[in-house]
Amino acid sequence: MEKTIRAIEEGIGRGDHLGAQVHVLLNGNCVADLAIGHSRPGVWLRSDDLLPWMSAGKPVAAVAIGQLAERGRLTFDDPVEKFIPEFAAGGKGPITVRHVLTHTGGFRLVSNNWSPEPWERIIERICASKLESGWVPGQKAGYHVASGWFILGELVRRIDGRPFDQYVRKEIFEPLAMRDTWIGMPRKQFEAYDGFEGRLAPIYSTDREPPQIKGMVNSEAGCTQCRPGANARGPIRELARFYQMLLNGGELDGRRILGEGIVQQIVTRQRIGMFDETFKHVIDWGLGVIRNNNRYHDDSLPYGFGPYASDDSFGHGGNQSSCGLADPERRLVVTWVCNGMPGEERHDARVRAINAAVYQDLSLA
DSSP states (O other), X not given: XXXXXXXXXXXXXXXXXXXXXXEEXXXXXXXXXXXXXXXXXXXXXXXXXXXXXXXGGTHHHHHHHHHHHHTTSOOTTSBGGGXXXXXXXXXXXXXXXXXXXXTOSSOTTSOOTTOOSOHHHHHHHHHXXXXXXXXXXXXXXXXXXXXXXXXXXHHHHHHHXXXXXXXXXXXXXXXXXXXXXXXXXXXXXXXXXXXXGTTBOOOEEOSSSSOEEOSGGGSHHHHHSOOTTTBEEEOHHHHHHHHHXXXXXXXXXXXXXXXXXXXXXXXXXXXXXXEETTTTEEOOBOSSSEEOOGGGOOTXXXXXXXXXXXXXXXXXXXXXXXXXXXXXXXXXXXXXXXXXXXXXXXXXXXXXXXXXXXXXXTTOO
């Protein structure tokens, strides 16, 4: 993986990040499991360190909702108010589960992922909010950075009975042998990892000199509070197992997580050719995953998959830091996380460079 390593080392030289983890699977076989650079000044990054995935963990919520759909507990076209009656306030009654998963609901700006408020208060504020002015659910699109993911987590809690963090741990992470992956870890687990003096690697703001450790995400609260849209954390090789499961049609190592039919609904285009009012670009979506958008020939598109990904590729990026993608045509899974947040422009260039290098190294360009 000479070109991939070089791309990451060049990023270190530019000050984009201190280090990175990369994991690549081809035809289900590991072809790269890399830890490059440092987790902290003077401390080498390891492959089993736990880094924050930011929004790259969001598709976990889509799979959780898909499991409930497969079990007959909901349908994607059910109104959210069927399960959370108070959500209908402010004109939000027509919003369906599908609208939330495709970012066409119209309640974007209610909360943020790093609010210190308790879960119940966040849900209360989202439910009390009004539908955005002029927004017809399903007919207008805009990425919901945090609010939609809290609602998906609350749907899981209301329908299953378990909090979202406990549900995904038992129903997704443990069956997939993602033993060190959490979306809100117990405090005892935080202590077992020795916090940020041990296996929990920090992430830095690198858009300034010297790099500054990010606040909330690098705190005990940032690791232990459940934030479905932001605080998935683990070694990046475990995110690769999640994508290999989807690439396999919902199964990995003999454990079926989801039926193939539901997987196909999640990963195929459900929102096509719509202008995204948050990203200010045309972006296609599956149900909770981003589809490859190279067909729109927009080189400035954020959080893409690089120049060589097949048209049917899908995945999700994480805020200025990470990328997860599956390319069904090439039977390829690529996951990586950098521990520096250098600003959107520098990160978008990094996404294109690292993903292009992976394809080049594997002679898939």
